[in-house]
Structure formats: structure tokens, C-alpha cells
Amino acid sequence: MRRISTFLFFVFPFLCLSGPAAAEVRMKGLNAPDSFRLYDFSKPAPTATFKNGRGKPVSLKDFKGKVLIVNVWASNCPRCVIELPMLDRLQKDMGGLKFQVVALASGGETAASVRRLWGEKGISRLEPFIDDDASFSMAAGVLGLPTTLLIDGEGNELGRIRGMAEWDGPTLKAQIRDIIRREKAKPPAAPEPSAPASAESDVPPPPDRTNDFSGWFK
Numbered sequence: 001m002r003r004i005s006t007f008l009f010f011v012f013p014f015l016c017l018s019g020p021a022a023a024e025v026r027m028k029g030l031n032a033p034d035s036f037r038l039y040d041f042s043k044p045a046p047t048a049t050f051k052n053g054r055g056k057p058v059s060l061k062d063f064k065g066k067v068l069i070v071n072v073w074a075s076n077c078p079r080c081v082i083e084l085p086m087l088d089r090l091q092k093d094m095g096g097l098k099f100q101v102v103a104l105a106s107g108g109e110t111a112a113s114v115r116r117l118w119g120e121k122g123i124s125r126l127e128p129f130i131d132d133d134a135s136f137s138m139a140a141g142v143l144g145l146p147t148t149l150l151i152d153g154e155g156n157e158l159g160r161i162r163g164m165a166e167w168d169g170p171t172l173k174a175q176i177r178d179i180i181r182r183e184k185a186k187p188p189a190a191p192e193p194s195a196p197a198s199a200e201s202d203v204p205p206p207p208d209r210t211n212d213f214s215g216w217f218k
Contacts, residue, residue, distance in 0.1 A: 034171040036150045036159035045070075045149065045157045046139035050104060053111050053128035060102075060155055067099045067179050068151040069167070072137055074107035075117055077145040079164050084121055086167040091125040094173060098153075098180045106131040106145070153183045 049057040060068065071087055073080035084103065091101040103126045105114050114128040131137055140149060148165065150158045158179070166172060 032164045032166055033161055034166040034169045035175045036161060036172075038150075038159045039157070042152065042156035042158050045151050045155050046136055047155075048136040048139035050129055050131040050136045051111075053115070053130075055111065058129070060151060063100060063102070063151075064155065065153045065183075066097070067153060067176060067183060068102055068149075069100075069176075070102045070104055070149040070151060071167075072104050072106050072131070072140070072142050072145060072147045072149075074105065074145055075109060075113065076107070080146040081117070081121070083146055083164055083167060084117075084123055084126070088121075088123045088125045089168040090173070093168065094176060095125065098183070099176060101126060102129055103127075104129045104131050104136065106134050106137045106142070108132070150179075152179065 045060050047059055047061065049059045052058050060070070069087070069090070071083065073083065075081060087101050087103055095101065105128065109130055109132065111128055111130055114130065117123075118126070118128065140147075144162060146162075146164065148161045150160065152158055
């Protein structure tokens with residue numbers, strides 16, 4: 001697995017989706033989408049684990065009930081770094097009980113390197129998440145960076161964007177609000193059926209002690 005992680009660390013920069021390689025790249029003129037193109041049918045999101053900033057393994061199941069934007073990025077991908085402040089503003093404006101941005105660092109990042117970048121970019125709202133062995137990225141079929149998944153409250157992928165997007169724009173925020181409303185409108189999940197109570201006929205009869213003389217002898 002370490003060999004795979006090392007391979008991805010060196011290969012990911014070349015997989016970054018087409019565009020200028022300089023960090024001065026800006027959104028203008030990049031034809032970046034302002035919302036997700038939703039699938040006709042959702043699909044289960046990856047269950048592979050990754051780590052939070054304290055090194056604890058987590059998965060998307062730990063965010064059940066929240067609409068998520070899972071942004072897979074790396075520090076050696078210039079467009080990824082440009083997106084981070086926008087994602088931070090999106091988390092500031094909309095994050096809460098029903099929505100969260102999961103900025104997932106992949107391709108050899110560490111919690112320490114992510115925190116340094118957070119400080120350099122003035123990022124204060126995003127929690128660091130680390131996919132250090134790229135297990136989530138591979139399970140999600142990520143082929144280039146940045147790649148961002150839209151996940152509903154039940155852990156289904158509704159759509160994804162490959163490349164940059166206008167993450168703190170009004171159109172995307174309206175789309176997220178609409179998905180949250182749809183989540184709230186869903187009927188509550190049916191409780192799991194409990195084990196049926198034993199029928200009276202299933203209860204064995206008491207033992208017949210009519211001819212039981214064992215208690216007579218000491």
C-alpha cells in the first residue's frame with residue numbers, strides 16, 4: 001500500500017486536470033461550472049476510511065444525515081490550492097448540522113503539511129482530512145485533481161465535478177439548499193423489525209414430576 005501511495009504522490013501532479021500550471025490561475029475564463037450536474041440515479045458513495053486531523057480513522061458514514069461536498073485535492077495541484085479559500089467560505093456560510101465541506105488531502109499529504117497550508121491561506125473553517133494512502137481516492141475512482149463529490153445524507157453520490165468550480169457562488173449554494181430541503185422531506189426510515197415474540201405454543205410445558213422420587217432420598 002505504501003508503494004501505491006508513493007506512486008500516487010508523484011503521479012497526481014501530472015493528473016491534475018488540464019489548465020495553466022501557475023498558482024496565479026484565477027476562475028475568470030476557466031469555464032468552471034457553478035453547480036453539479038446531477039446523476040439520473042444516485043449511487044453508493046465509497047465506504048473506504050480516511051483520517052481526520054487527529055489521525056483517527058473516519059468514513060462518510062460518520063457524516064450520516066449531512067449533505068457533503070467531498071473535495072479531493074493535493075498541495076502540488078495549483079488549481080486545488082486556488083479552490084481551498086472558496087471551499088472555506090462555503091463552509092463558513094453554509095456549514096452546520098445539515099451540510100459540511102470535507103476537504104480531503106490526497107497524494108502524500110500529512111496533517112502537519114495541511115495545517116501549514118491552512119495557515120498560509122488563512123483557512124479557518126475547514127477541518128483537515130487526510131487520505132494518506134489514497135484508499136478513498138481509489139475507491140471513488142478519482143482520476144485527476146481536483147475532483148469533488150456531492151453526497152446526500154444517506155451516503156449516496158448525487159454527482160461529481162472534475163476540475164475547478166465556483167464553490168461559493170450563489171448558484172451552487174441554491175443547489176445545496178435544494179438538496180437539503182429534499183433530505184428533510186424524505187420520510188423517516190422505517191425501524192428495523194424486532195424479533196417476533198414467542199407464541200404460546202412455542203413455550204415448552206413444565207416437566208412432569210408425577211413419578212419423580214429423586215427428592216425423597218438424601
